Amino acid sequence: MRPLDLTSLRAVDSLAKTLNFRETAALLNMTQPALSVRIKRLEDQLGLKLFDRSRTGVALSEAGIFFLPYVRNVLRELDASEHAIRRIKDGTEGRLRLGYTPVSFQNCLPQGIHSFTTRHPGVEVFLEEMLSDEVEKALEAGRIDVGVLHPPTSINCNLTQLPGDRYVVAVHQNDFLASKSSIQLSDIKDRDIVVTRRAIGPSIYSQIERVCRSAGFEPRIVQEASNSISVLALVAAGLGVGLVAGSLQRLGQAEVRLVQIDGEAPELPTALATAARETRSPLVGRLVAELRSSFENPNS
Numbered sequence: 001m002r003p004l005d006l007t008s009l010r011a012v013d014s015l016a017k018t019l020n021f022r023e024t025a026a027l028l029n030m031t032q033p034a035l036s037v038r039i040k041r042l043e044d045q046l047g048l049k050l051f052d053r054s055r056t057g058v059a060l061s062e063a064g065i066f067f068l069p070y071v072r073n074v075l076r077e078l079d080a081s082e083h084a085i086r087r088i089k090d091g092t093e094g095r096l097r098l099g100y101t102p103v104s105f106q107n108c109l110p111q112g113i114h115s116f117t118t119r120h121p122g123v124e125v126f127l128e129e130m131l132s133d134e135v136e137k138a139l140e141a142g143r144i145d146v147g148v149l150h151p152p153t154s155i156n157c158n159l160t161q162l163p164g165d166r167y168v169v170a171v172h173q174n175d176f177l178a179s180k181s182s183i184q185l186s187d188i189k190d191r192d193i194v195v196t197r198r199a200i201g202p203s204i205y206s207q208i209e210r211v212c213r214s215a216g217f218e219p220r221i222v223q224e225a226s227n228s229i230s231v232l233a234l235v236a237a238g239l240g241v242g243l244v245a246g247s248l249q250r251l252g253q254a255e256v257r258l259v260q261i262d263g264e265a266p267e268l269p270t271a272l273a274t275a276a277r278e279t280r281s282p283l284v285g286r287l288v289a290e291l292r293s294s295f296e297n298p299n300s
Helices: 006-020 021-027 032-047 063-091 108-118 132-141 201-215 228-236 246-251 282-296
Strands: 051-053 059-060 094-100 123-129 146-149 157-172 182-184 192-196 220-225 240-243 256-262 267-275
Touching: 006 021, 006 032, 006 063, 006 132, 021 032, 021 094, 021 132, 063 256, 094 132, 094 282, 108 157, 108 282, 132 146, 132 157, 132 267, 146 282, 157 246, 157 282, 192 201, 201 267, 228 240, 228 246, 228 256, 228 267, 240 246, 267 282
Parallel strands: 094 123, 094 146, 182 256, 192 220, 192 240
Antiparallel strands: 051 059, 146 267, 157 240, 157 256, 157 267
16 A cells, blocks of 8 residues: 555544535645545545545544544654754754763863753753774764864864863872972972873873973883873872873872972863764754853853
8 A cells, every 4th residue: 555645644634623625625725626536535545434425514434533543643743753853953952972081071071061951951962981082983983973082183073172181290198299289390200100001192192201301301101091090099009190181180089189280281182073064963063162161161
């Protein structure tokens, strides 16, 4: 059987309400003969008589009474889908997928997400933690809509630069440096240093080496961790001092103090990335704007 014509289904629904061909034709903006033909064609297609016609009027047949709830269910679902599509186009409803790095989540990302979901209650935001290069791959493959990563990038994408995350020195709470509000980077020249692995962040790793050399020493890196939180754990274990992003201050590691660096310090670049395509959901632009605002105005 051929797919049912939606216009014919609407005609059945309207005629069932009015039980008058003239009124229904006027409501549907068609002639009465055209309406009669449409109803007859649908009945022939179904092999069922939906309406009983007589000199006294029109009434639903037994088949019509049985069929009508299905017609109205189809029309309700269609109307609901049309409303949903309009809301998605308007940016008032939908879903977004966000990939982020562990360090970025310790920064202002939670604040931005909370602000966005409060303003857009009809939008679901799905989060996935990744390394920076994994964010790039997910964005390129279309598995996420927005990524928070650390440039430089190796893919073609749209980048919105965010404030960098200035590095600090992580020391054990019993270290004499823990009592200082800030130190020179050269103050750790004779210390064992713990950082994240080069493979995880080659750019920031090279920057750490460069800044230390500018301060007059070669960094004595004795431990490399898989992430910044592990760096803090190694510092807490007394295995050295760490160089980590300042946003980790929010973690509040009990045995570790984060000390500011006077002068030049490594800085982790951070950016919002979206796919380099011409058309995208208006929600993507709104999420990017909200997250950018949270990073640029962390105390607002």
